[in-house]
Amino acid sequence: MxxxxxxxxxxxxxxxxxxxxxxxxxxxxxxxxxxxxxxxSTTREIFSxxxxxxxxxxxxxxxSWKNNNVSHxxxxxxxxxxxxxxxxILISAPASYxxxxxxxxxxxLVLNSFVVGMSIPQxxxxxxxxxWFVRANLVGHLITLVILYTTLNIPYTVFFLTSxxxxxxxxxxxxxxxxxxxxxxxxxxxxxxxxxPGIITVTIFxxxxxxxxxxxxxxxxxxxxxxxxxxxxxxxxxxxxTYTGDWAGLFASIMIIFTPTFILYLFLSEKIVAxxxxxxxxx
Amino acid sequence: MKASVxxxxxxxxxxxxxxxxxxxxxxxxxxxxxxxxxxxxxERLFMAGYLGPAVLCFLIIFAYxxxxxxLMSFFVIPGISSPVSExxxxxxxxxxxxxxxxxxxxxxxxxxRIWLIGGALTLAIALFYAVILASGVKGKKFWRSAIYLxxxxxxxxxxTMWLQYVFQNKxxxxxTLFTSLGWTSLAKIxxxxxxxxxxxxxxxxxFGSVGYFMLIFLAGIERIPSDLYESARIxxxxxxxxxxxxxxxxxxxxxxxxxxxxxIGAVNFFTWAKMFSTRISTITVTPVYxxxxxxxxxxxxxxxxxxxxxxxxxxxxxxxxLIVHVAINRLLKEEVYEY
Numbered sequence: 195m196x197x198x199x200x201x202x203x204x205x206x207x208x209x210x211x212x213x214x215x216x217x218x219x220x221x222x223x224x225x226x227x228x229x230x231x232x233x234x235s236t237t238r239e240i241f242s243x244x245x246x247x248x249x250x251x252x253x254x255x256x257x258s259w260k261n262n263n264v265s266h267x268x269x270x271x272x273x274x275x276x277x278x279x280x281x282x283i284l285i286s287a288p289a290s291y292x293x294x295x296x297x298x299x300x301x302x303l304v305l306n307s308f309v310v311g312m313s314i315p316q317x318x319x320x321x322x323x324x325x326w327f328v329r330a331n332l333v334g335h336l337i338t339l340v341i342l343y344t345t346l347n348i349p350y351t352v353f354f355l356t357s358x359x360x361x362x363x364x365x366x367x368x369x370x371x372x373x374x375x376x377x378x379x380x381x382x383x384x385x386x387x388x389x390x391p392g393i394i395t396v397t398i399f400x401x402x403x404x405x406x407x408x409x410x411x412x413x414x415x416x417x418x419x420x421x422x423x424x425x426x427x428x429x430x431x432x433x434x435x436t437y438t439g440d441w442a443g444l445f446a447s448i449m450i451i452f453t454p455t456f457i458l459y460l461f462l463s464e465k466i467v468a469x470x471x472x473x474x475x476x477x
Numbered sequence: 478m479k480a481s482v483x484x485x486x487x488x489x490x491x492x493x494x495x496x497x498x499x500x501x502x503x504x505x506x507x508x509x510x511x512x513x514x515x516x517x518x519x520e521r522l523f524m525a526g527y528l529g530p531a532v533l534c535f536l537i538i539f540a541y542x543x544x545x546x547x548l549m550s551f552f553v554i555p556g557i558s559s560p561v562s563e564x565x566x567x568x569x570x571x572x573x574x575x576x577x578x579x580x581x582x583x584x585x586x587x588x589x590r591i592w593l594i595g596g597a598l599t600l601a602i603a604l605f606y607a608v609i610l611a612s613g614v615k616g617k618k619f620w621r622s623a624i625y626l627x628x629x630x631x632x633x634x635x636x637t638m639w640l641q642y643v644f645q646n647k648x649x650x651x652x653t654l655f656t657s658l659g660w661t662s663l664a665k666i667x668x669x670x671x672x673x674x675x676x677x678x679x680x681x682x683x684f685g686s687v688g689y690f691m692l693i694f695l696a697g698i699e700r701i702p703s704d705l706y707e708s709a710r711i712x713x714x715x716x717x718x719x720x721x722x723x724x725x726x727x728x729x730x731x732x733x734x735x736x737x738x739x740x741i742g743a744v745n746f747f748t749w750a751k752m753f754s755t756r757i758s759t760i761t762v763t764p765v766y767x768x769x770x771x772x773x774x775x776x777x778x779x780x781x782x783x784x785x786x787x788x789x790x791x792x793x794x795x796x797x798x799l800i801v802h803v804a805i806n807r808l809l810k811e812e813v814y815e816y
Contacts, residue, residue: 207716211609218606219623225643225650232642243648289531292524304532311539313737315745315798317768317791319538321557321784322545324773328558345538348531377523406631408748409765413773428633433755436641444641448634459629463622466629470689471696 226452233445240441254446258431261443263419264450267427270415274336274423275404278343279397285344286351287393291381293352294359305356311349316409319346324413334417342414343404351396354469358392359385398462399469405455424451549788557772557784564785571789581790583759584767587750591679591763592743592801598683600735603690608720610691611698621695625688632685636752639681644668674760678753686742690735697731698724733809740801744794764794 228245233254235245258264293305323342324333332338366388367380375383386393408425415421422430428451435444459466550571552564575581606624610617627635643650646667655664668677701724709719725732747765754761757770772787 211612211614214606214609215614215620215624219620222623222627225638228650229638229642240648243653285530285534288527292528296524298524304528307535307540311535313741313798313802314539314543315741315765315791315794317745317765318546318795319542321549321772321788321791322542323538325558325784342538345534348534349539352531377520378527381527402629406629408632408751409745409769412751413769425631425633428631428637429752432633432637432641441641444637448637451631451634455629455631456626459622459626463625464618467621467625467692470692 229445229448233442233449235442237439237441237443240445251442254442255450258435258440258443258447259450262427262431262447263422264427264431264447266419267422267424270336270420270422271405271424274339274343275401277340278347278404279400281340281344282347282351282400283393283397286348286355287386287389288381290352290355290359291385293356294362295364305353308349308352312353316346320410320413327414333414334421336415336421338414339411339421339423342410343407346410347400347403351400354396354399355389355392358396359389362388395465395469398465402455402466546788546791549785550792552785554784557782559784567785571786572793574786575789575793580757580759580762581764581767584762584764587675587761588743588746588763590675591682591746592740595679595683595686596736596739596743599686599690600732600739602683603687603735604694604732606687606691607694607698608724610695611724612716621692624691627685628688630685632748633752635685636681636749639677640669640753643681644677671760674753678749678761682746682749686739690739693735693738694728694731697728701727729809733805736805736809737802740805741798744798744801764790764797768794 231245232240234250234252235254236248236251239245239247293301327333327338362385364385367384370380370384371377406425407423411423411426415423416426419427419430428447431447432444435441435447549564551567551569553567553570554564556563610621610624614620630638642648646652646669649668651666651668652664655661666673668674705723705727706719709723714722745765746763747769750761750763750766751769757766768787768790771783771790773782
């Protein structure tokens with residue numbers, strides 16, 4: 195009898211665990227879902243609590259895309275993020291390989307500097323860097339953002355990949371060396387493919403960070419539509435739409451920005467999760 | 478992979494042709510007197526070539542600007558790109574001025590509350606969800622992805638969602654929810670009014686950060702071997718005892734990491750402050766916002782740019798991070814449990 199009661203109590207507790215999970219998902223589902231519906235309604239319907247009252251209004255999307263240089267923002271974000279992610283790996287992977295596989299004087303110094311670099315607040319660096327770019331007349335060029343995003347993400351990437359390379363067995367590369375492969379070739383042709391899960395994970399992580407970056411874009415790429423990234427473009431659109439009272443367009447532009455990363459997340463959520471727990475937890 | 482082996486194979490053939498005559502397998506083992514030195518030299522060159530670019534980037538973007546910012550904080554600098562010859566030494570004036578500035582003091586007050594209240598809420602909620610997810614719920618991967626989802630959304634879009642929908646006082650989510658529940662006093666709260674703006678900002682930041690810390694805690698909990706829980710259950714320990722006696726002691730180090738990460742995030746608090754008040758205001762200002770406004774002229778005029786003062790704020794932010802970091806490491810001393 196007592197055992198029976200305990201069993202039901204356990205089952206009730208087991209079911210209760212789902213309540214907070216459902217609440218959390220329900221909250222975000224309601225908020226994002228409502229914005230999705232509102233983005234297809236008219237501003238008047240939004241204010242009279244009657245969303246989707248007159249069917250789907252795709253023109254919210256078309257108008258906010260056309261009236262703002264959304265295509266431009268997308269191209270800018272894609273170019274900047276793509277170039278930075280590629281450069282980060284090109285610079286970080288060889289360095290991580292050396293740090294993981296070689297012992298030399300100053301190895302710990304280099305590794306520790308990268309770890310310290312990860313926690314230096316960006317505001318400590320940004321003022322002199324801004325001076326250089328002003329003097330080099332580079333503020334307002336896309337290349338500025340590529341340079342900054344690449345260099346600022348190197349410490350984390352090196353740190354992440356060093357621990358990853360350390361787990362990749364070097365026997366295959368060593369046998370290639372004995373067979374006369376140069377060490378550079380062994381690294382790019384043997385070690386890199388073996389480390390590709392780590393490289394993909396950290397690249398997805400970098401991609402998400404750079405794609406959504408705000409502070410540096412605000413300082414270096416907010417002058418005109420030619421250089422605005424999606425974050426800056428969205429902010430610009432939102433400011434003008436709250437001014438003109440175009441709430442339907444405002445929610446449509448949120449969805450325009452939200453959808454690509456959401457689709458990416460549907461496919462890559464496992465990898466993204468691995469990117470966070472892999473480097474964040476040293477324990 | 479196959480292609481790479483083939484290339485190395487070709488390389489091997491080439492080497493055999495070259496060195497085969499001498500009966501040697503590869504150039505690496507080629508040693509005749511000082512030949513070993515040559516190989517060593519080549520390896521050193523290889524290492525420098527591979528490690529160099531990353532180290533150079535680090536020195537240019539991290540080490541040098543760091544030192545220069547510290548230097549700048551002791552000078553009065555007329556313009557953002559003024560050469561060093563135009564700098565005027567000012568001693569601690571920038572720092573003294575900073576602590577006499579009401580907006581900066583307000584920013585310290587805000588950041589302190591964000592760190593403490595926001596941190597307690599975020600870490601508690603994140604730990605709560607991590608424990609639930611680790612307890613063997615069905616569809617764990619789905620729930621985990623769903624809870625982390627807000628973290629992948631662009632902060633501008635997310636902040637706009639809160640400001641223009643959740644907190645909206647005509648058709649907003651909270652208004653609708655509280656009205657339908659009959660909690661009229663809560664429904665009446667105008668979250669974007671000066672009285673509640675800070676709390677609205679903090680609430681939305683906490684809601685947006687939980688997913689990240691949940692993942693970190695979850696990874697820590699999942700490393701704890703399950704037989705510990707099994708034997709505890711056999712001994713009759715309930716969920717609470719299991720949490721306080723097994724889970725929490727064993728994720729102390731993860732907790733410390735999470736606290737450090739929260740601190741770094743909180744001290745750099747900017748995007749949400751900027752989104753919640755486009756013009757600088759004492760309600761939402763944070764040190765980074767203060768610096769941004771001072772140096773990059775957010776709402777000020779070009780003549781008001783104060784690079785030296787901004788640098789001093791930057792140094793202060795770094796010092797705060799350092800102090801909190803040391804304090805966390807002192808207070809939550811590393812205790813290694815073997816498991």
